[in-house]
Amino acid sequence: METIHTSDARALALLQKRDTAIDAMAARAAAVPKKIAELNAAFEAKKASMSAAREALLALQSKKKDSELRIAEAEEGIRKHQRELNLVKDNNAFKALLAEIEHDKAAKDELETGVLELLEMIDKASVADRTVQAEVKSIETIMKGETASLEASAAALAAELAEARANRATAAAAIAPDLLERYEAIRSSRSGLALAAVHEEPVSGKFSCGGCHMGLPPQKMVDVKKADTLTFCPDCRRLIYLEKTLFGA
Numbered sequence: 001m002e003t004i005h006t007s008d009a010r011a012l013a014l015l016q017k018r019d020t021a022i023d024a025m026a027a028r029a030a031a032v033p034k035k036i037a038e039l040n041a042a043f044e045a046k047k048a049s050m051s052a053a054r055e056a057l058l059a060l061q062s063k064k065k066d067s068e069l070r071i072a073e074a075e076e077g078i079r080k081h082q083r084e085l086n087l088v089k090d091n092n093a094f095k096a097l098l099a100e101i102e103h104d105k106a107a108k109d110e111l112e113t114g115v116l117e118l119l120e121m122i123d124k125a126s127v128a129d130r131t132v133q134a135e136v137k138s139i140e141t142i143m144k145g146e147t148a149s150l151e152a153s154a155a156a157l158a159a160e161l162a163e164a165r166a167n168r169a170t171a172a173a174a175i176a177p178d179l180l181e182r183y184e185a186i187r188s189s190r191s192g193l194a195l196a197a198v199h200e201e202p203v204s205g206k207f208s209c210g211g212c213h214m215g216l217p218p219q220k221m222v223d224v225k226k227a228d229t230l231t232f233c234p235d236c237r238r239l240i241y242l243e244k245t246l247f248g249a
């Protein structure tokens with residue numbers, strides 16, 4: 001416990017409020033590139049599903065083309081064997097040709113059935129392809145809009161932050177150097193909070209540290225009510241103050 005000018009204590013408490021606000025702003029500013037990256041990743045994932053849908057459609061179309069070629073081949077085979085039928089004299093050769101023709105016809109029927117099935121699948125695949133393309137387009141529009149607004153808010157935040165930091169520097173310059181040094185040392189070892197406002201329990205009237213939330217012993221409760229006394233939390237060693245003592249109710 002030591003004596004301090006009330007104005008110094010107030011200045012220190014105000015500096016902590018500025019620093020807390022600056023830290024929150026800086027965290028928000030740091031979150032922006034992450035959000036933009038997340039938007040991009042979601043868009044890339046959607047684009048990947050777009051190419052998958054397109055590839056599925058192309059694969060079906062090429063399968064259909066392949067079946068059609070094989071149908072043409074079977075038809076060619078049938079025509080060729082029918083021409084040969086007219087030339088053969090031998091009964092066995094004739095029968096063999098007929099069997100070949102039947103075989104080609106069966107193959108052709110099967111291929112044609114397959115093509116009909118493929119046509120149906122192609123219809124479905126092209127609907128899916130168009131759907132996913134439309135989705136990608138709409139996601140792209142949304143993503144671009146969100147990215148632009150995020151970038152705009154990041155720019156505004158950066159300007160706000162620069163101003164807040166400049167004001168903070170002015171405020172810090174008005175504080176006694178040794179006091180400021182202590183403040184900075186505690187702040188860097190206590191997650192940015194050097195000076196914690198004490199909470200008063202509405203029912204019990206007991207005080208707790210706003211930094212570590214531990215209850216304060218009776219003597220600390222007395223000390224913290226004095227505007228000209230700098231005291232600290234026995235648990236987390238942060239400087240503590242009572243808002244109404246320093247700034248009135």
Ligand SMILES: [Zn+2]
Nearest residue numbers: 209212233236
């Ligand atoms: Zn504490």
